[in-house]
Amino acid sequence: MLTVLCFISCRNHKILQGKPHHVTRFLALAQVGNPDKKKRYLYAFSVTPMSSMDEKELTQQPPTATNCPYTELVKSLSESQEETGPNFFFDQRTLDSAHRKQKRQQDGGPPAKRRPPPQPRGPCWFCLGGKEVEKHLVVSIGDHTYLALSKGGMVPEHVLVLPIGHYAASTDAPPEVLEELGKFKSALRKYFNSKDQSCVIFERNYKSQHLQLQVIPVPKIPSDALRQAFIDYGRSMGVGLETVPRETPPSELAYTGVPYFLAEFDDGGNVFTRIKGRFSLQFGREVLAAPLVLNLPNRINWKSCMATKDEETKAALEMRKNFEPFDFTADKDD
Known part of the structure; x- marks a missing residue:
């Protein structure tokens, strides 16, 4: 045999x-x-x-x-070369260091010290430690990310999931940030599902300096129909959206610095496009405002959906109360 x-x-x-x-x-x-x-x-x-x-x-x-399987090893070598300057010869010490770093991570050892996130070049409305952030909109805070009510949201519980530190896109964020973003996405899906709703999550890495995941609840519509709505609308606007496996990390879809749009659904594949040329800043909202989804054509532009600070504060507190049973960050306070 x-x-x-x-x-x-x-x-x-x-x-x-x-x-x-x-x-x-x-x-x-x-x-x-x-x-x-x-x-x-x-x-x-x-x-x-x-x-x-x-x-x-x-x-x-x-x-x-x-x-x-050697993507992280190559990345480690690149980082080492950035720190020590360009080398025009083979350096076994650099390779050994990268191997040790990879093995330490696989063995569950203490992670290597990370560089602090890059600082914004100007005022940023979404860095949690910055003066510009509107803290009355914050719903929940994790170790690396936080949840906040969207300013000028399409619907009352339109929320954003954002990194606490300054990262421009998911392709720039380190693993711990991506992992916690995933926890918030999972918790929000469970929350909206408990209300017999679906949710669409999208990221527009184009003309924005801070990573924002827009999370918008919609009626219980099959994911296939929502996915097709994005593809069809994109085609009408000259934007080619492709279906990609849901588990595909952003770094497998685009390099750092490449603008893109990514929409995620409750099940099945996501849709993705690399942005070339002009792209509507309201693309995601335009799709969801259609008659077959939310039927809210007057709420495409966030500036037309502004509320007073008192109204925003009340809505954020209500969302915090309702979301609490699903909030994984609540475990930290026990």
């Missing part, structure tokens, strides 16, 4: 970034002369030369293909 060997296939490109490349396949073999006859240490390959394969066959992605 021969042991069945499984290949591990690794993508050599990032999803939606450039043309797909051929995958790299890995196969683990046992030690030569091992006593267990089921463990094979020799394997014969039947290889088709790349030069004789057409492009479609060459770039076909197996359904089990995974992202490159």
